[in-house]
Amino acid sequence: MNILDGQKLYTFDNGLRLLVDPMPGLKTFALSALIYGGARFETEAQSGWAHLLEHMVFKGAGGRNARELAEAIEHKGGTINASTGYEHTRFEVRGLNSLMPLALEIVTDLMFRSALDGEELTREKKVVEQEILEAYDTPDDHVFDLLQSAMFTGQSLGRPILGTKQSLKPAVPATLRAFANTLYAPHQIVICVSGGVMPDEVYAATRAYIDNVAPHAGFGKPTQLRFTPNKAVQKRKIEQANITLGFDAISRLSPDIIPLRLFSEILGGGMASRLFQEAREARGLAYSIDAYTTPYRDGGIFGVYAGCAAKDVEPLVELIQKVMGELSANPLSGELERAKAQFMTSLFLNHEGAASRSSTFASQLSTFEKVFTLDEVAADIERVSLDDLVRVGSAITAQKTCASALLGPRSMGDALGLLAA
Structure with a gap:
């Protein structure tokens, strides 16, 4: 068996997989949506776009603006976070069990129904540029970017996850939308919900937001890494x-x-x-x-x-x-x-x-x-x-x-x- 006793695994027609992990007695749940896609899948011209996209989806998705997205979760006592790595992007929500259906709605909105507004994109680029400068100004952080570049010179793994001001500049709503459709390909996504939840209820709540998402081609496998001892x-x-x-x-x-x-x-x-x-x-x-x-x-x-x-x-x-x-x-x-x-x-x-x-x-x-x-x-x-x-x-x-x-x-x-x- 590929899952634990008590767990339930569902695979949707578009390839997205939902794993429900009941923990009887808990009053809370945790949701993790893991996308096999991150900075490693970018071209040199797209460096930093996966991280920029992670920022942008929180500026508006599913008909909610940035404030409404944050308030929808926090009003019910929950928390929502996201992160971008070289191989994965992750969205996470924690809260009381009653928040679970809304959490699924919002996370799937972030991945599949983001607004990607042009004015918001211009503002968010400035935010990310400050994040880039902050990382540079923190020596015990920036030294790892230097090492990554030395280990994987000329490869996506050797570029900083945040990208650069120059590489972010060409990103406009249309190009970022195409990038999002490829990065957030449903067959590359696993959603796991753990806590005081029932599999049938989680599945029913998820279907409402996933069934109408069409399959996407995705990036496929990244280029084989090559270690460079520089x-x-x-x-x-x-x-x-x-x-x-x-x-x-x-x-x-x-x-x-x-x-x-x-x-x-x-x-x-x-x-x-x-x-x-x-x-x-x-x-x-x-x-x-x-x-x-x-x-x-x-x-x-x-x-x-x-x-x-x-x-x-x-x-x-x-x-x-x-x-x-x-x-x-x-x-x-x-x-x-x-x-x-x-x-x-x-x-x-x-x-x-x-x-x-x-x-x-x-x-x-x-x-x-x-x-x-x-x-x-x-x-x-x-x-x-x-x-x-x-x-x-x-x-x-x-x-x-x-x-x-x-x-x-x-x-x-x-x-x-x-x-x-």
């Missing part, structure tokens, strides 16, 4: 240095994704991690340091971020390389048990919340065409061995070079020779 250095009139290292890693479909996440947790996932203990606690070289993994459907990245004083860039990079090498060669059983416990705790806590369930199940169904049981995921975590950590860690540290980005004060040395695996 380096970026940017100097500004600031005091602190921000370092990011990016390594070619595995996709979210790989069976090694859980071992890699455990390796990341041990390396830099918390206060007990090796990097935190060595770089911050033992040597005082960094005020912030962590490791992370970002998987896509056809590849991924393994990264390390650190913030430090400009004078500590070189010794900190050397230490990061040293600690990564030591961990990939000799992980300890106690570390693995701690990482598993952290993973398990997060897994079970998330399973108990309607918002995390709706988000997780929508993602699983979209990516894997199934929903995983707790027992399945827990078993995958438990079976990870020290040898698995050595294998995935060695695949990272064996790379002859990595992508890197360094953003710091003008007095900072480039340290280009050190920014390698």
